[in-house]
Amino acid sequence: MARFPADPRRPLTLRDVSEASGVSEMTVSRVLRNRGDVSEATRMKVLEAARTLGYVPNKIAGALASQRVNLVGVIIPSLSNLVFPEVLSGISAELEDTGLQPVVGVTNYRPDKEEAVLYEMLSWRPSGVIIAGLEHTEAARAMLENAGVPVVEIMDVDGEGVDSVVGISHRRAGRHMAEAIVAAGYRKIGFLGTKMPEDHRARKRFEGFSEGLAEAGLAVSDTEFYSGGSALLKGREMTQAILARNPDLDFLYYSNDMIGAGGLLWCLENGYDVPERLGLAGFNGVDLLDGLPRRLATMDACRREIGRKAAEIIAGRPHGGMIGGEVIELEPVLQLGDTIRRR
Amino acid sequence: MARFPADPRRPLTLRDVSEASGVSEMTVSRVLRNRGDVSEATRMKVLEAARTLGYVPNKIAGALASQRVNLVGVIIPSLSNLVFPEVLSGISAELEDTGLQPVVGVTNYRPDKEEAVLYEMLSWRPSGVIIAGLEHTEAARAMLENAGVPVVEIMDVDGEGVDSVVGISHRRAGRHMAEAIVAAGYRKIGFLGTKMPEDHRARKRFEGFSEGLAEAGLAVSDTEFYSGGSALLKGREMTQAILARNPDLDFLYYSNDMIGAGGLLWCLENGYDVPERLGLAGFNGVDLLDGLPRRLATMDACRREIGRKAAEIIAGRPHGGMIGGEVIELEPVLQLGDTIRRR
DNA sequence: CCCGTTACCGTTACCGCTAACATAGCGCTT
DNA sequence: AAGCGCTATGTTAGCGGTAACGGTAACGGG
Numbered sequence: 001m002a003r004f005p006a007d008p009r010r011p012l013t014l015r016d017v018s019e020a021s022g023v024s025e026m027t028v029s030r031v032l033r034n035r036g037d038v039s040e041a042t043r044m045k046v047l048e049a050a051r052t053l054g055y056v057p058n059k060i061a062g063a064l065a066s067q068r069v070n071l072v073g074v075i076i077p078s079l080s081n082l083v084f085p086e087v088l089s090g091i092s093a094e095l096e097d098t099g100l101q102p103v104v105g106v107t108n109y110r111p112d113k114e115e116a117v118l119y120e121m122l123s124w125r126p127s128g129v130i131i132a133g134l135e136h137t138e139a140a141r142a143m144l145e146n147a148g149v150p151v152v153e154i155m156d157v158d159g160e161g162v163d164s165v166v167g168i169s170h171r172r173a174g175r176h177m178a179e180a181i182v183a184a185g186y187r188k189i190g191f192l193g194t195k196m197p198e199d200h201r202a203r204k205r206f207e208g209f210s211e212g213l214a215e216a217g218l219a220v221s222d223t224e225f226y227s228g229g230s231a232l233l234k235g236r237e238m239t240q241a242i243l244a245r246n247p248d249l250d251f252l253y254y255s256n257d258m259i260g261a262g263g264l265l266w267c268l269e270n271g272y273d274v275p276e277r278l279g280l281a282g283f284n285g286v287d288l289l290d291g292l293p294r295r296l297a298t299m300d301a302c303r304r305e306i307g308r309k310a311a312e313i314i315a316g317r318p319h320g321g322m323i324g325g326e327v328i329e330l331e332p333v334l335q336l337g338d339t340i341r342r343r
Numbered sequence: 344m345a346r347f348p349a350d351p352r353r354p355l356t357l358r359d360v361s362e363a364s365g366v367s368e369m370t371v372s373r374v375l376r377n378r379g380d381v382s383e384a385t386r387m388k389v390l391e392a393a394r395t396l397g398y399v400p401n402k403i404a405g406a407l408a409s410q411r412v413n414l415v416g417v418i419i420p421s422l423s424n425l426v427f428p429e430v431l432s433g434i435s436a437e438l439e440d441t442g443l444q445p446v447v448g449v450t451n452y453r454p455d456k457e458e459a460v461l462y463e464m465l466s467w468r469p470s471g472v473i474i475a476g477l478e479h480t481e482a483a484r485a486m487l488e489n490a491g492v493p494v495v496e497i498m499d500v501d502g503e504g505v506d507s508v509v510g511i512s513h514r515r516a517g518r519h520m521a522e523a524i525v526a527a528g529y530r531k532i533g534f535l536g537t538k539m540p541e542d543h544r545a546r547k548r549f550e551g552f553s554e555g556l557a558e559a560g561l562a563v564s565d566t567e568f569y570s571g572g573s574a575l576l577k578g579r580e581m582t583q584a585i586l587a588r589n590p591d592l593d594f595l596y597y598s599n600d601m602i603g604a605g606g607l608l609w610c611l612e613n614g615y616d617v618p619e620r621l622g623l624a625g626f627n628g629v630d631l632l633d634g635l636p637r638r639l640a641t642m643d644a645c646r647r648e649i650g651r652k653a654a655e656i657i658a659g660r661p662h663g664g665m666i667g668g669e670v671i672e673l674e675p676v677l678q679l680g681d682t683i684r685r686r
Numbered sequence: 687c688c689c690g691t692t693a694c695c696g697t698t699a700c701c702g703c704t705a706a707c708a709t710a711g712c713g714c715t716t
Numbered sequence: 717a718a719g720c721g722c723t724a725t726g727t728t729a730g731c732g733g734t735a736a737c738g739g740t741a742a743c744g745g746g
Contacts, residue, residue, distance in 0.1 A: 011468075011491055013702060024726050029704065037723060054489050059466040060412070061702030064403045064731050068704095079431060085422040092449070101463060104447050106435070120444060123402040125354075146397050148354055232634025262634045269636055291575025291605045293612055356732060367696050372734065380693060404732030407701045411734095 012055045021049035032057055063125070072314050073121035074102045075131040077109045077199075082258070082286055083303055084132070087154065090307020091130065098315040100127060109198040115140040122147055128314035134159035135200050150317045151325075152310040155301075156201050163325035166309045168332045170201045171208035173299055176334060177253065177281060178212025180297075184340050186251035186279050189213065191220045192238045192263065193255030195227040202255045205283065209253060222246045226259070235262020250278055257282035257289055260296050264339065268293060280339040295337035302330040355398045364392035375400055406468070415657050416464035417445045418474040420452045420542075425601070425629055426646055427475070430497065433650020434473065441658040443470060452541045458483040465490055471657035477502035478543050493660045494668075495653040498644075501547050506668035509652045511675045513544045514551035516642055519677060520596065520624060521555025523640075527683050529594035529622050532556065534563045535581045535606065536598030538570040545598045548626065552596060565589045569602070578605020593621055600625035600632055603639050607682065611636055623682040638680035645673040 014025040021028065023042055030036045031046040038046075049055075063069045074091060076084040091102050103126065105117035115137045121129065122143055128150045134157075136144070144151045144162045151163040158171045181189060191209065193202055213219055224242045226234040235258065243249060254260035260282025264274070272278045274294065282289075285300035309328050336342065357368040364371065366385055373379045374389040381389075392398075406412045417434060419427040434445050446469065448460035458480045464472065465486055471493045477500075479487070487494045487505045494506040501514045524532065534552065536545055556562055565588065567581040578601065586592060597603035603625025607617070615621045617637065625632075628643035652671050679685065 015702085025702090026704080026727080027725060030725090033704090035704095037725090039724060042724085054485060056462060056465045056486065058468060058702055060403055060407045060468060061731090062704070064407050064733085065702075065704040067731070069403070079422065079428040080425075082423075082425075085428070088422060119399060122399045125401060125403060142397060143399065230630040230633040232631050234634075236634055265634070265636060287573040288575050290573040291577075291579055291608070293608060358732085368732090369697080369734080370695055373695085376734090378734095380695090382694065385695085401732055404701090405734070407703090408732075408734040410701070 011058075012053055013058070016053060017046065017050050017055050020053060021046045069125050069127055070099050070101055071103050071124060071126040072100050072311070073105065073118075073124075073126045073129040073131075075105045075107060075114060075117055075121065075129070077107050077132055079104075079106055082288075083284055083301065086303040087132075087307040090304035091311040092307075093304075094308045094311035095315060100311075100315055102130075102311075109196055111135075111137050111140070111198065115143075118143055125149075128152070128317070130154055130310045130314065132156075133200060134161055134165070150314050152313050154306050154310050156204070157327060157329045158204050161325060161327065164310075164313050165325070165327045166306050166313070166330070167328075168302055168306075168330050169208075170204040171211075173283070173301075173332050174205035174208030174210075175212035176208075176332075177205075177283075177299060178209045178216075180334055180336070180340065181251055181253070181279065181281070182213065182216040182218065184275075184279065184343065187218065188221050188246075188249045189218065189251045189253065190222045190224070190242050190246065190249045191253050191255070192224045192226075192235070192242065192259060195225040205255060221249060231256070231258035232262040232265075235259030235264075236266040237262075239263035239266045252278065252280050254280070254282045257284045257286045257296060257298055260298070261289065261292055264292060264294065264296050275339045275341040279341060281337075285333075285335060289337075294339060295335075297335060297337040297340045299332045299334050301332055305330055354401075355396055356401070359396060360389065360393050360398050363396060364389045412468050412470055413442050413444055414446050414467060414469040415443050415654070416448065416461075416467075416469045416472045416474075418448045418450060418457060418460055418464065418472070420450050420475055422447075422449055425631075426627055426644065429646040430475075430650040433647035434654040435650075436647075437651045437654035438658060443654075443658055445473075445654075452539055454478075454480050454483070454541065458486075461486055468492075471495070471660070473497055473653045473657065475499075476543060477504055477508070478541075493657050495656050497649050497653050499544050499547070500670060500672045504668060504670065507653075507656050508668070508670045509649050509656070509673070510671075511645055511649075511673050512551075513547040514554075516626070516644075516675050517548035517551030517553075518555035519551075519675075520548075520626075520642060521552045521559075523677055523679070523683065524594055524596070524622065524624070525556065525559040525561065527618075527622065527686065530561060531564050531589075531592045532561065532594045532596060533565045533567070533585050533589065533592045534596050534598070535567045535569075535578070535585065535602060538568040548598060564592060574599070574601035575605040575608075578602030578607075579609040580605075582606035582609045595621065595623050597623070597625045600627045600629045600639060600641055603641070604632065604635055607635060607637065607639050618682045618684040622684060628676075628678060632680075637682060638678075640678060640680040640683045642675045642677050644675055648673055 014028050017028045018025040028046050030038050031043050105121055107114040107117055118140050130152045132155050134153050153161045153165050154167050156167045157165055157169050210220055222242055224238040226238055252263055254263060264280055267274050281297035283299050285298045289296050357371050360371045361368040371389050373381050374386050438445060448464055450457040450460055461483050473495045475498050477496050496504045496508050498510045500508055500510045500512050553563055565585055567585045569577040569581055595606055597606060607623055610617050624640035626642050628641045632639050
């Protein structure tokens, strides 16, 4: 039967497989990586030996020797946001058969955590880094610049990138939504969002939104912010609060679909005439909206597509080849849904 | 000013820092790891040099030399499920200041993918593995057994584990829910769930649920299954379908909260008297439910707690020390909410 | 003055694998 | 028969760190 290693506790190495199959370590290595010519006979012998021993190659040693690591660092602010898992899924799909593997780090929207996560990742010498946003600590930016591997900053194009950038313009997205709202005849507009100062994309949307309104001679009439807790519930609570304070608002713009959905539910329950008396809109285009009683107006953030393109850039770069960074701006699509009146 | 490396493209090594600070590589290594005695003077010199050079240690080399890797592999079926990010957050929180770092792999509920992901992870020789579920391919199970590191299987305790196990009994959870439903006087009961044969936990809940009903002389009257798409929307559609086919059902048990929420919304819109005429229940206890018009009955799956405990086991094991595997069964709490009538 | 301690720092030998370069054997040409 | 070009395999020398051990200066007690 199968020969077992001398010490059952000692982890297996190439040497064990090499001895079990009667060839050199190098040949075993070649077989297991499908590299170089190996005769069919020895190939079978080696594979057989590796399998019965239950050998798992040591990538640490392999990576050190070959100076190649098949990992791509992906740094995102959160996993509970629904948006980022979708980006991730785009990345995974694109990386699927490139031999590359995503490794995820989460920052919780904290710049210092981002810096720490990035440091940790770079210490594993990945083949590339995909990181959300354009705003980083000075140290983080320096690390990205000196990493010596392709870097793709995603989600946002409003700013200066280190290398490549894939995203949408949140500023223009906000402005675009403002224009649609104004065109639909709404005039007293409220904004509801997160309290996070570090969510730069939400901030940029708000800024663009304000600018858009300003061009029509309007301004945001009232705002409401939250942090933590169930977004759906917060959406309800904030909606109630802002309407109690300001009953004559005729439109509510939410910084994400989840609080928008909460607001929508609350408005419907409380007999608001949506979209005639009161219009609503969110942001992201999450598929949860499909299940709501009415379709919330929103704007698709191209999440999967962003992931795909970012991964494509990393995978496309020849080993170590540093082509200049490219900037890919995607176009978010406005979906009016049933919560903005149509003329 | 700072001395730059000879070739600006060549990545920095300990040697560069050592030369820049005039001490041996070993001393630099000691400083950067806070290990062994180093005089305050040289410590400062070294740190200064490392910082101005922008040196980032190479963990690949470090791990190979020290045979220590500060990574914990976490293998889960999906990230879009809302449940797993919560487990992850529990793991991260617990690992926070142990020096350990979670690395996530996603299987999409496919056993072959799980096997591949596990193989890939083990090839990085992590300090531990946390993996969802007790059902694995034969090869995967063998790998887990021979990994030589602590393994924690999470989410489920209904079955035989490889090493440690942390989770709840989904069979008992299903049974418990059945008992509550029967006690509340419901008699014609429908079940709605996913089509995935690989979601063993949903299957076990269903089995336990059926057993629970059987003890009261009842049986599941009708079932409806879905796959893919927006869970909220599917919940609606399935609810409509099952009630159209079987108008006299008086209870609907959903295999997760998301479809349950969709069902609840549909029922409310269509004027069903919930919970008198029709009772509803889901599973998981996601905080999205807080924002619904009515609180869906559910059962908390102890997601964060499972993550915490699993991480605790990994972190608690002394290096290489293989204490026998423990089994921790958590108790899910039934929350009746507003969709099961109370007597 | 010698020797043992202590505090600090350097040397050596790997860790497990792979790039790059030998080398052996073989059939074929000339 | 010598020489060539293959293919299949082996040998050597690291990759960039760290464990383990060794050495040295400074100091104090006997």
